[in-house]
Amino acid sequence: MRQQDADVHEARVRIGEAALGGSLGVPPGARGLVLFAHGSGSSRFSPRNRAVARALREAGLGTLLSDLLSPEEEAEDAATGELRFDIGFLARRLMEVTGWVARQPELAALRRGYFGSSTGAAAALVATALQPEGIHAVVSRGGRPDLAMPVLERVKAPTLLIVGGDDTQVLELNGEAFTRLEGLKELRVIPGATHLFEEPGTLEQVARYAADWFVKYLGEAGLEART
Numbered sequence: 001m002r003q004q005d006a007d008v009h010e011a012r013v014r015i016g017e018a019a020l021g022g023s024l025g026v027p028p029g030a031r032g033l034v035l036f037a038h039g040s041g042s043s044r045f046s047p048r049n050r051a052v053a054r055a056l057r058e059a060g061l062g063t064l065l066s067d068l069l070s071p072e073e074e075a076e077d078a079a080t081g082e083l084r085f086d087i088g089f090l091a092r093r094l095m096e097v098t099g100w101v102a103r104q105p106e107l108a109a110l111r112r113g114y115f116g117s118s119t120g121a122a123a124a125l126v127a128t129a130l131q132p133e134g135i136h137a138v139v140s141r142g143g144r145p146d147l148a149m150p151v152l153e154r155v156k157a158p159t160l161l162i163v164g165g166d167d168t169q170v171l172e173l174n175g176e177a178f179t180r181l182e183g184l185k186e187l188r189v190i191p192g193a194t195h196l197f198e199e200p201g202t203l204e205q206v207a208r209y210a211a212d213w214f215v216k217y218l219g220e221a222g223l224e225a226r227t
Helices: 047-058 071-080 087-102 119-130 145-154 168-180 202-226
Strands: 009-015 018-025 033-037 062-066 112-117 137-141 159-164 185-190
Touching: 009 062, 009 087, 018 047, 033 047, 033 087, 033 119, 033 202, 047 062, 047 112, 047 202, 062 087, 087 112, 087 119, 112 119, 112 202, 119 137, 119 145, 137 202, 145 168, 159 168, 159 202, 168 185, 185 202
Parallel strands: 033 062, 033 112, 112 137, 137 159, 159 185
Antiparallel strands: 009 018, 018 062
16 A cells, blocks of 8 residues: 655545546645656656655645556557647646635645656656746656757747666757757756666655756745745
8 A cells, every 4th residue: 555645644636527637736835836857667656756756745846746647548548659749638637726726725835846857858848838927937857858859949948857877868858958948948967867766865866956946936936926
């Protein structure tokens, strides 16, 4: 049985006829809300993303880890592997989850950001490009921003790309994508880390960089807007 953090509760995210599982945690006085877009074959129970989410909540940010596929779609994807690489579909679903957030009275006022992993990072960047006024910061962990290459020039939100130094192929792809981003951007390379950041201390660095980025572009800006 999967353990749940004390400050997180399960949320049912309804998107049309689809019911998506979600894990929502909003600390008191939250300074923003980060929506997670998981990578290929992953879900809201990803231990790496849950560890990052915990660090974000400790930094005063709300988090929503939502599946982008319904149970029926997950079964289909397990058999075909098609949906996990359908970036357009995943981006639209992420935008629909964002719309659900905007309809929740307790969440609507929070500035929103995306944290994407692997193919989920591409979906997050596409979704950001398509709703430039609604997303205020993006962080990619070991992501595939190259899969969003056609729209990267339209991403206006401050974007942080985090890549492992030993994840050589993905590092090269991130470097290419980085040159296409025209807004505020940063590329952080964690020495000795591979794609899943399994090496001691590397995931903690990811969490720290992500928390600093979101606090800066969601938290501080959000506090200024409310004063």
